[in-house]
Amino acid sequence: MKLKSATNVFASVVLLLPLIAPFHSSAQESAALSGTVTDTSGNPISHAAITAKAANGVVTTTASSSDGTYNLSHLDPGDYTVSVKAKGFTAKSTTITLAAGDTQTLDFSLNSLSSQQQRAPGPVSGTR
Numbered sequence: 244m245k246l247k248s249a250t251n252v253f254a255s256v257v258l259l260l261p262l263i264a265p266f267h268s269s270a271q272e273s274a275a276l277s278g279t280v281t282d283t284s285g286n287p288i289s290h291a292a293i294t295a296k297a298a299n300g301v302v303t304t305t306a307s308s309s310d311g312t313y314n315l316s317h318l319d320p321g322d323y324t325v326s327v328k329a330k331g332f333t334a335k336s337t338t339i340t341l342a343a344g345d346t347q348t349l350d351f352s353l354n355s356l357s358s359q360q361q362r363a364p365g366p367v368s369g370t371r
Contacts, residue, residue, distance in 0.1 A: 274341035277314040278350040280307045280327055287311025288353060291329035298322040320345070327351045 280291040291307040295315050307313045307329075320343045326336035332353035339349060 272320060272343040273316070274318045274320055274343065274345040274347070275314065275316040276318060276323075276325065276339070276341065276347050276349055277312065278348050279311045280313065280329065280351045280353065281311055282332065283352055283354055285352075288329045288332065291327050291332075291351075291353075293325065293327050293351075295323045295325045325349060327353065329353060331356055 276295060280288045280293070282288060287307070287310050289307055289309045289311060291311070291313070293305050293307065293313045293315065295303045295318060297303075297319060298321055299319075301319070303315050303318060305313050305315055307327075318341055320341050322338060322340050324336055324338050326334060328334045332355055335351055335353060337349070339347065341347060
C-alpha cells in the first residue's frame with residue numbers, strides 16, 4: 244500500500260512540474276536596478292522620482308529614500324530609459340540594458356536649478 248501511495252505522489256509531482264517550472268524560471272529571469280541620487284556636492288536627495296520605462300512601454304517607478312537610495316526590482320530583461328526628477332533640480336535620464344539575473348547600480352548626480360540659472364542683466368538706468 245505504501246508503494247502505491249508513493250507512486251501516486253511521484254506521478255502527481257511529475258504531472259505538476261511543467262505547470263510550476265515556468266513560474267520558477269520567470270522569477271529567476273528578472274533584473275534589478277538600484278543606486279543613489281545626490282546633488283553635485285554629494286548630498287543625498289530624498290523623494291526623487293525614479294522611473295524606468297521599458298522598450299515595450301511598461302513603466303516602473305519608485306522614490307529615493309532619505310539617504311538618496313532607490314531600488315527597482317522584478318524588472319524584465321531588456322532596454323530601459325531611466326529618468327530621475329526632484330524638486331529644485333534638473334531632471335536627468337539615461338538608457339540601460341538589463342540582462343536576466345542582473346543587479347545593476349545606476350547613480351545620479353543632479354544639478355540644482357539655481358546653479359543652472361544665469362542672471363540676465365538688469366535694466367540700465369542713469370541720468371545725463
